[in-house]
Amino acid sequence: MSKTNNFFVKYQESRFVEEKARVRLIEQLRHGYSNEARDLAHRMSICGDRRETSDNSIYCRQPACPRCKRAYARNQARAIQDWMADAQRSDLSLVTVLLGVADRAGDVPRMCVERRAKLTPLAG
Numbered sequence: 001m002s003k004t005n006n007f008f009v010k011y012q013e014s015r016f017v018e019e020k021a022r023v024r025l026i027e028q029l030r031h032g033y034s035n036e037a038r039d040l041a042h043r044m045s046i047c048g049d050r051r052e053t054s055d056n057s058i059y060c061r062q063p064a065c066p067r068c069k070r071a072y073a074r075n076q077a078r079a080i081q082d083w084m085a086d087a088q089r090s091d092l093s094l095v096t097v098l099l100g101v102a103d104r105a106g107d108v109p110r111m112c113v114e115r116r117a118k119l120t121p122l123a124g
């Protein structure tokens with residue numbers, strides 16, 4: 001199987017790249033000029049370690065942390081699987097809504113609200 005078609009290899013490569021970026025970010029924060037930056041670097045550096053007092057892991061809960069991102073994605077996937085456990089194929093629908101091109105990222109929430117308002121009469 002070629003390397004580009006192997007999901008596991010792609011996942012491992014992606015994880016490797018994310019972990020390298022995480023280490024770089026921690027190093028930059030460690031050399032930051034504020035106590036908050038150094039505190040954040042410490043929290044990110046111990047993220048994923050086991051607590052001494054229990055068998056649970058420590059999570060820094062920072063959006064830039066790939067370990068927390070993966071844990072969040074796992075929890076979301078479990079929640080969706082539980083929520084959809086009794087769903088039949090006929091219960092599922094998929095709709096793609098194209099919003100258009102935003103000039104600024106900050107425009108996206110407004111575009112979502114406007115598009116939702118236009119779609120609501122169709123749902124009823």
Ligand SMILES: [Zn+2]
Pocket residue numbers: 044047048059060061062065066067068069
């Ligand atoms: Zn984290």
